[in-house]
Amino acid sequence: VVYRTAEQVFIPLTVGGGIKSLENIKDLLRAGADKVSINSAAVYNPDFIDRASDRFGSQSIVIAIDAKRRNYPEQNCWDVYVRGGKENTGINALQWAQEVEKRGAGELLVTSMDTDGTQTGYDIRLTEAIAQLVDIPVIASGGAGNCQHIYEILINGKAD
Secondary structure, eight states, X not given: OHHHHHHHOOSOOEEESSOOSHHHHHHHHHTTOSEEEESHHHHHOTHHHHHHHHHHOGGGEXXXXXXXXXXXXXXXXXXXXXXXXXXXXXXXXXXXXHHHHHHTOSEEEEEEXXXXXXXXXXXXXXXXXXXXXXXXXXXXXXXXXXXXHHHHHHHTSOOO
């Protein structure tokens, strides 16, 4: 599927889901992906980020962060989730963003599980908090319902 897609589109192609090994990354990049997006495998084995960025370059490694606000809405506290949002790791999303940058991630794909699918707008506080902590691009995901939401996340949320 990646190979056929890469033959037809002429935009940067990022592929994620189930990536667990350097061999998986190599196969996807050879099939035409420009980047790979990794979540669960990175959380379970953070050294995987180091090895992947060393071998393929940080520009190819996107770390996906699925975050959900803790039960303290007045605070900037979000937990990292894995396994498609089924498992709360208890890891602070802001600290995790900083760690994965240090380990060689080239971009972050930040999905707010609180707003994903709602079409009521992105979690601006989450995206902005992460964007202010890292020097790599932050891609916002989860919540867009109209063009105004995209404008707000780019301007107020500091998303790339």
